[in-house]
Amino acid sequence: MDTKTTFKALTIAGSDSGGGAGIQADLKTFQELDVFGMSAITAITAQNTLGVDGVYPLSEEAVIKQIDAVSTDIGVDAIKTGMLFSSEIIEVVASKIKQYEWKNVVIDPVMIAKGGSRLLQEEAVKAIKEQLLPVSLVITPNIPEAEVLTDRTIRTLDDRKEAAKQLYDLGVKHVVIKGGHADSQNESVDLLYDGRVFDYFTRNRIDTQHTHGTGCTFAAAITAELAKGQSIPTAVGIAKDFIHAAIEDSLGIGNGHGPTNHWAYRRARGR
Ligand SMILES: Nc1ncnc2c1ncn2[C@@H]1O[C@H](COP(=O)(O)OP(=O)(O)O)[C@@H](O)[C@H]1O
Ligand SMILES: Cc1ncc(COP(=O)(O)OP(=O)(O)O)c(N)n1
Secondary structure, three states: OOOOOOOEEEEEEEEEOOOOOHHHHHHHHHHHOOOEEEEEEEEEEEEEOOEEEEEEEOOHHHHHHHHHHHHHHOOOOEEEEOOOEOHHHHHHHHHHHHHOOOOOEEEOOOOEOOOOOEOEOHHHHHHHHHHHHHHOOEEOOOHHHHHHHHOOOOOOHHHHHHHHHHHHOOOOOEEEEOOOOOOOOOEEEEEEEOOOOEEEEEEEOOOOOOOEOHHHHHHHHHHHHHHOOOOHHHHHHHHHHHHHHHHHOOOOOOOOOOEOOOOHHHHHOOO
């Protein structure tokens, strides 16, 4: 009998036709980290490195069917959410997390794409705070997303720490506020808060416009490592190394904000 363990992760997110963000980025990241990837698509976007040209949400029924199909047969060790688009889809996802008693739940609260297109309806922010955060293990907002979720301006690291505490108080067990949008010219610092202590993950800032999909890729790497049973600080540390390699060795594809390189981390390890 085959006794090999296969770790499995599910992404519940939107499709990016350009391949750099959304479910495409998540599945590539799972694969690169030796985790079997599955998807429940919430919306289809027509998108490339120049921006989003169309958003086509799926019905709640379609999302439910996809989640049930993989959960009842294949099984799930960790899940990640990305673009959820509406309060209705968020409600479905929160109820499925409860139904399947998932513990390794990573929320990337995707709101607006780089070019300014909305990937989450404005009124759905409330549903993320009230329905999703209480049933999640980790949330990974960038600074603008953390500002919306906490209704506060974040300029300094102290502002970020206060925002992390505020998010923790909504019920999520770990908060990672990413530093890609911070003012710092030299480094990009991500902050992790577990309700007790702050931890910092720091790498040099890379001067590039090819950062499309960095948030999705980072959160997917955390999810993959949680699926394998890693602790949260270890998973965040590996994700930081993964995204840093992917940005540093980016591919130069397209005429706008290009994608990161999902195979850079593996190649750097000689695999
Ligand atoms: N120019 C950069 N150089 C190095 N790391 C970066 C850079 N931009 C983003 N990162 C890292 O990429 C990840 C995603 O960050 P961020 O850009 O804040 O998220 P999002 O893509 O959701 O806006 C974080 O780990 C962040 O520190
Ligand atoms: C379908 C889809 N999902 C998420 C995003 C946002 O990705 P993110 O990693 O935040 O990168 P940018 O859009 O900021 O480049 C997306 N664009 N599309």
